[in-house]
Amino acid sequence: MKTLLEISKLKVHFPVKGGIWMRPVATCKAVDGVSLEIAKGETLGLVGESGCGKSTLARTVVGLNVPTAGKILLDGQKLGGFRGKQGKKNRKRIQMVFQDPAESLNARHTVGQILEEPLLVHRMGSQSERNSRVKELLNLVGLAENAANRYPFEFSGGQRQRIGIARALTLNPEVLVLDEPVSALDLSIRSQVINLLMDLKNRLGLTCLFIAHDLSVVRHLSDRIAVMYLGKVIEVAPAQELLNNPLHGYTRSLIESIPQPDPKMHGKFSVLSGEVPSPINPPPGCPFGYRIRSELYTESIGTALELTEVSPGHWIQQCPCCCPKKKP
């Protein structure tokens, strides 16, 4: 399959300001060398704990953060920023759905205005064309046409997220970036929105970068899953392969810590000790080996932690402490 979106050695660093002059005193390495490829029509799931840099990555892909190093290629062409004339064209091709629909919709605009705005910004269509596009979008996400005259507060959380999805689809983007689109929703509503996303993906042939912290949700929507830990991707594999055969110690713990709705698990906690180290002052070696105080941690200091392909399509960050190389 053809690669549509390519993220290459992307780094996003933020200065940490301090002292009385608010000068930069340290750097927060939110995303620190991430390379990923998404094929046309594919959905890549990105999972990780809070603070691992997954949202920063998403925001950089849609141009809300400026990369410090590395590049993002869309269809083989480098995305030269999101400002100016060229930037406007780029923005049309990549759209985003945000986590909290209550905060990402303008409360003073009607749903119709919210959905129409992208068309106005890009000066597309006449008034009647725009109106019919709004109706089409509302139908697409399963809302009634009269919703266009109502305000976001009149809708429930699930319906608001449908509006957020419709807005992202207004311009027929090629790539959709979804940042935790269902995390804020209740269980019964969540599965409705997941079904809608699965349906839209198949019908419109969308290419998606789907970000979530919940592996069970990601599994349902993704073809491949990438696991991030402290600014780096540590494992990438086809969805089912990753769950059946996780190779990195962190992926394994992440899967095991999900509480299963099975009373046989009563009182059994799979506990991973420690916490995610700070991205401002990361440990010199493998950050996961450091967290679990692995005996082999010292061996990882100084070794280049690169993603290597261990079986077709299954890449892991090979380090001595988390996924020791098999002896031949």
Add this chain to the structure above:
Amino acid sequence: MNLLEVRGLKVAFENEKGEDLVVVDGVDLSLESGQTLGLVGESGCGKSVSALSLLRLLPHPAGKILNGSILWKNVDLLSMSSDQIRSIRGKEIGMIFQEPMNALNPSHTIGRQVDEVFLTHREMKQAEAREHTLKMLQKVGIPEPNVRANDYPHQLSGGMRQRIVIAMALACEPDLIIADEPTTALDVTIQAQVLQLMSELQEQSAASLLLITHDLGVVAQTCDEVAVMYGGRIVERAPVSKLFQSPKHAYTRGLLASIPSLTDPVQAKLPVIQGMVPALADLNTGCRFAPRSTHHHEQEWLEVRPPFVEVEENHWVEACPACAVLNKKDLS
């Protein structure tokens, strides 16, 4: 004797028009000592409001308890004076809140906040209180307690902050701990740590736990019994294994089915519960789930509240013909 016995609790909030919106509509709960009861439901179902009412912490003056009784060790909490209830809060009943950053005072060190529990309820001297605080911090797994005690909440991670809240709730060895979504704001790996800590400490002190959550996975791991809430009422109550193996109410079955599984093959569509949670003002008097149930319902069922019946030993369900799996004798 039950440690806590709630009967027919009815709580309402006044809206800006001065009308009462009933949020909790006739809830019965009972908790034996040492037991863990899970209270499950979606947002707006009244689970947090029920918990706050137990400690009489409802926002004043909007929230009010219209009806019912809350018997704590056979004394009605609703008839107590504010002074009396204050001596129970934090001493006999501890509370753990969802968002640790909001539960802690940002301008006091964590040591001082834990000290306060001992100073108020145990009437200790400062030095003695600090000694107990350090022991407590050690117990909840804070590394280097004597250094950390001087930290402010913002200097700690989310998981550590929740440990402090737990330390405060458990400081006086309460008989009952009410935990309102204690791990919802935390990551899965940290959630597992906090749940394990809570169940260890609970076992040590033989306290009861009322765990409020929306995550059925957490319930399966930690609770002995579960009560499922919908629209301000408990629709089903059963021991954990029974509820997961043979759920009787359509809502419980819908909830269990809509959890995306980690192991089953990916389906084209996840099972869903049709429709959405009705607004508080639109709630009907009869069975509240019937309009969303896939089975046919008659108008009468929407008007008359179905009885809460015991269909199997310890397994209670709201007996609406459209929503519940019932034997013939249960209906009579």
